Amino acid sequence: MKSTKLLYGLLALAALLLGILAERWMSGGSSVPPRIAEPASLRDLDGNPREIAEWKGKVLVLNFWASWCAPCREEMPEFVRMQTELGDQGLQFVGVAIDESEAVQEFLKETPVNYPILLGGGGAVSWAQSLGNRFNVLPFSAVFDRDGQPVDVHAGPLSRERLMKVVGPLLK
Numbered sequence: 001m002k003s004t005k006l007l008y009g010l011l012a013l014a015a016l017l018l019g020i021l022a023e024r025w026m027s028g029g030s031s032v033p034p035r036i037a038e039p040a041s042l043r044d045l046d047g048n049p050r051e052i053a054e055w056k057g058k059v060l061v062l063n064f065w066a067s068w069c070a071p072c073r074e075e076m077p078e079f080v081r082m083q084t085e086l087g088d089q090g091l092q093f094v095g096v097a098i099d100e101s102e103a104v105q106e107f108l109k110e111t112p113v114n115y116p117i118l119l120g121g122g123g124a125v126s127w128a129q130s131l132g133n134r135f136n137v138l139p140f141s142a143v144f145d146r147d148g149q150p151v152d153v154h155a156g157p158l159s160r161e162r163l164m165k166v167v168g169p170l171l172k
Contacts, residue, residue, distance in 0.1 A: 042096070042118045042119070042120060042121075042123075042124075043118065043119050043121075044116060044117070044118055044119070045101065045104065045105060045108075045117055045119070050116070050118055052094070052144075052148075053148065055092045055094065056146070056147070056148045057090070057146055058090045058091065058092040058146060059090050059091050059092065059143070059144070059145060059146060059167050059170040059171055060092050060093075060094060060143070060144040060148075061079070061091070061092070061093045061094070061141055061142075061143050061163065061167065062094050062096060062131075062141065062142045062143075062144065063075075063079065063093060063094070063095050063096065063139060063140075063141045063158075064095075064096045064098055064120070064124060064128045064133070064138060064139060064140040064141070065095055065096070065097060065098070065099075065138060065139045066097060066098045066099040066103075066138055067097070067099050067103045067104055067106070067107035068099070068103070069138045069139060071138070071139055071156065071157040072138055072139040073107075073111065074157060075139060075157045075158055075159075076095075076111060076113060077111075078159075078160050079093045079095075079113070079115065080112075080113050080114050080115070082160065082163070083113075083114050083115045084114060086167075086171060089171045090146065090171055091167055091171060092115065093113075093115035093116075094115060094116050094117075094118060095113065095115065095116070095117040095118065096117075096118050096120040096124050096127075096128075097117055097118065097119055097120060097124075098120050098124050098125060098128075098138065099119075101119055104117060104119065128140050128142075131150065131153055132153040132155075133153070133155055135155065137155040137156055139156065139157060139158065140153070140154070140155050140156075141153065141154045141158050141163075142154075143163075143166050143167060143170075145170050146170065151166065151170070152166045
């Protein structure tokens with residue numbers, strides 16, 4: 001009887017530990033991505049090379065998206081509002097399109113944004129993976145503090161509430 005209870009207790013403990021390990025593996029072990037160099041091929045819509053270092057000193061929300069991605073399209077108006085409301089406090093959104101230039105420009109005619117859009121090219125997918133996007137989910141966002149250090153990543157649509165929990169303290 002005691003050995004059966006002990007066995008069940010050990011099995012329950014093993015299941016709990018496996019669950020914790022599985023959750024950590026699925027989330028990358030942390031919501032803070034490693035510091036990874038950006039791809040060399042980032043260009044703005046005019047074809048000019050751009051570097052993320054341009055926004056050092058700001059709280060940066062780097063959002064990977066595509067014009068064909070419905071959840072990406074849905075979260076962008078909130079990003080536009082937040083850029084307007086909090087840009088003076090140091091919040092900066094930058095969109096990294098994983099898409100063709102023509103498709104991005106066509107989309108932005110219908111849905112203008114007030115923050116920079118960069119064309120990521122093929123390197124953007126690898127970059128997003130290196131930041132923690134293990135399953136190539138779009139949208140995918142990474143938040144960096146004013147020193148350019150990563151503080152959070154989020155796969156899937158990012159709500160204002162979730163984003164404010166992360167960026168709010170960084171804007172003070």
